[in-house]
Amino acid sequence: MQNLVILGATGSIGTNTLDVVARHPDKYEIHCLVAQKNDALLFEQCMQFNPPFVWLEDLASAKRLIDNLASVNLTSQVLTNYDDLLSVISDSRVTTVVSAMVGAKGLLPTLSAIQSGKKVLLANKESLVTAGQLFMDAVEKSKATLIPLDSEHSAIFQCLPKGLVTDDIGLSKLILTASGGPFRTMSIEQMREVTAAQAVNHPNWSMGPKISVDSATMMNKGLELIEAHWLFGVPADRIDIVVHPESIVHSMVQYTDGSTLAHLGDHDMRCPISVGLSWPERISSGVNDLDLVTLGKLHFETADESRFRNLRLAREACEAGQSAAAILNAANEVAVEAFLKEQIGFLSIADINEQVLQTMPLEDLDSIGAVIEVDSRARHMAAKLIGQEGR
Numbered sequence: 001m002q003n004l005v006i007l008g009a010t011g012s013i014g015t016n017t018l019d020v021v022a023r024h025p026d027k028y029e030i031h032c033l034v035a036q037k038n039d040a041l042l043f044e045q046c047m048q049f050n051p052p053f054v055w056l057e058d059l060a061s062a063k064r065l066i067d068n069l070a071s072v073n074l075t076s077q078v079l080t081n082y083d084d085l086l087s088v089i090s091d092s093r094v095t096t097v098v099s100a101m102v103g104a105k106g107l108l109p110t111l112s113a114i115q116s117g118k119k120v121l122l123a124n125k126e127s128l129v130t131a132g133q134l135f136m137d138a139v140e141k142s143k144a145t146l147i148p149l150d151s152e153h154s155a156i157f158q159c160l161p162k163g164l165v166t167d168d169i170g171l172s173k174l175i176l177t178a179s180g181g182p183f184r185t186m187s188i189e190q191m192r193e194v195t196a197a198q199a200v201n202h203p204n205w206s207m208g209p210k211i212s213v214d215s216a217t218m219m220n221k222g223l224e225l226i227e228a229h230w231l232f233g234v235p236a237d238r239i240d241i242v243v244h245p246e247s248i249v250h251s252m253v254q255y256t257d258g259s260t261l262a263h264l265g266d267h268d269m270r271c272p273i274s275v276g277l278s279w280p281e282r283i284s285s286g287v288n289d290l291d292l293v294t295l296g297k298l299h300f301e302t303a304d305e306s307r308f309r310n311l312r313l314a315r316e317a318c319e320a321g322q323s324a325a326a327i328l329n330a331a332n333e334v335a336v337e338a339f340l341k342e343q344i345g346f347l348s349i350a351d352i353n354e355q356v357l358q359t360m361p362l363e364d365l366d367s368i369g370a371v372i373e374v375d376s377r378a379r380h381m382a383a384k385l386i387g388q389e390g391r
């Protein structure tokens with residue numbers, strides 16, 4: 001029996017995880033559900049899974065949840081203190097932590113899970129992008145099991161022997177596929193006018209607002225490139241990005257003998273989540289079988305780094321090292337939030353990212369404190385640029 005903490009239980013990954021968990025009550029139970037403020041959905045989840053603990057960041061939401069749970073005599077203990085969150089994650093009864101908060105705030109709880117040697121199912125790519133080397137060092141030291149949930153990285157994980165790149169496997173390159181997002185065929189002029197509502201309307205995937213905007217700017221693929229670099233230990237110049245609008249081939253691994261192994265599946269996150277939960281076994285996930293005959297054709301295109309500048313920025317940041325990646329990620333989080341609040345236009349996201357990346361000095365990040373410090377300075381600079389743009 002795996003005992004789970006789900007960081008980001010009310011989000012797109014969190015709810016998909018609970019959907020899979022509910023199909024296998026003999027294999028998985030919930031120890032703690034974690035969210036920011038969505039007490040209404042947490043209440044429903046408590047009714048279904050009755051976890052011993054729930055953690056919420058927002059105090060007013062926590063108060064409402066306590067009252068609602070008491071009214072139906074549910075005993076889940078509602079926690080709000082940050083130290084309590086870290087204690088719950090490292091509790092010896094917990095086997096598995098699903099890291100699915102959005103943004104770099106996922107870093108510390110995910111690291112806590114890693115440091116306590118848990119099996120960590122990683123959706124929160126921002127934590128790995130921000131602290132790559134330190135994060136992977138912590139995995140090595142604690143012998144935690146790290147399994148990616150991002151569909152592309154799960155695909156690569158499944159196409160590699162034992163999910164690992166080692167000197168003797170004859171790896172040529174990793175190929176990340178990208179849907180191209182909702183603006184794949186738009187000119188730069190057309191992109192200038194797009195709204196937040198259009199940007200969050202992804203053609204294939206149903207996801208939270210931040211990653212949906214990242215998909216529209218293709219920063220998501222850039223972050224995934226950095227994530228793949230750290231997860232699999234492959235340099236950026238051996239990670240290609242190919243646009244594949246149908247999102248059926250989730251990524252590929254090319255070997256020196258001319259073989260290319262691909263992972264195919266419907267675009268439904270319950271597939272990589274099930275892989276992560278049950279690996280190396282397989283469990284049913286509720287995802288439909290793929291019908292290739294009905295699909296008929298699959299298409300592949302070159303990724304256009306001139307229209308989607310974030311792709312180029314992410315590749316450059318990956319090559320420039322840890323602090324560049326942390327700076328880019330932080331600037332991007334602030335810029336995306338400003339775009340969602342209609343404070344800046346769509347193309348300004350890449351403008352802000354580029355300016356912050358070009359302006360901030362790069363440095364060695366030898367501790368998590370240093371990562372947090374750089375992240376905070378980059379956020380400050382991005383916010384300042386956004387303020388100037390708004391005037």
Ligand SMILES: NC(=O)c1ccc[n+]([C@@H]2O[C@H](COP(=O)([O-])OP(=O)(O)OC[C@H]3O[C@@H](n4cnc5c(N)ncnc54)[C@H](OP(=O)(O)O)[C@@H]3O)[C@@H](O)[C@H]2O)c1
Binds near residue numbers: 007038103
């Ligand atoms: N969605 C996908 O298909 C997908 C695919 C691959 C990777 N990912 C990655 O998975 C992560 C989550 O994405 P998502 O689409 O599931 O996001 P989402 O739908 O926006 O959900 C975010 C979750 O994080 C919680 N959260 C936010 N801030 C928090 C805080 N300070 N403390 C505790 N919980 C907090 C939210 O709680 P509230 O609901 O209370 O605000 C919510 O449960 C991201 O890193 C994304 O890049 C997502």
